[in-house]
Amino acid sequence: MKEPSFFEKVYQIVKLIPKGRVTSYGTIAEYLGSKGSARMVGWAMNKSLSFPEDIPAHRVVNRKGLLTGKIHFGGSNTMKQLLENEGMIIENDQIIDFEKFFWDPAKELMV
DNA sequence: GGTGTGACCAGCT
């Protein structure tokens, strides 16, 4: 059988993100072995919105903890609402204490 | 089948 593509791996990682945690595109890309493919991760999220699967794309933000992808959630602050619903604080489209909520797969999955 | 794009990141000018 075929191995999961970079694209598929991204979904696996995102779905593994625990509630109340967030991660960045570059981190996922780096974890997959392609640090420079950070763009692919975000782009994969865009497609995930069209997929019937439950991809918590709102838990994935950029390196600065900025909700760069909220625009694709409909242009509204839907992404912000989801994150706040999980117990985090968002201000000016930016996650407060981003480092504290940061979820690193390389550390969490690697035990 | 080639070109362009894409929710990024980091380095160079």
Add this chain to the structure above:
DNA sequence: AAGCTGGCCACAC
């Protein structure tokens, strides 16, 4: 110091 380009891989037209 800040702005911009390059790079990565996969999909859409």
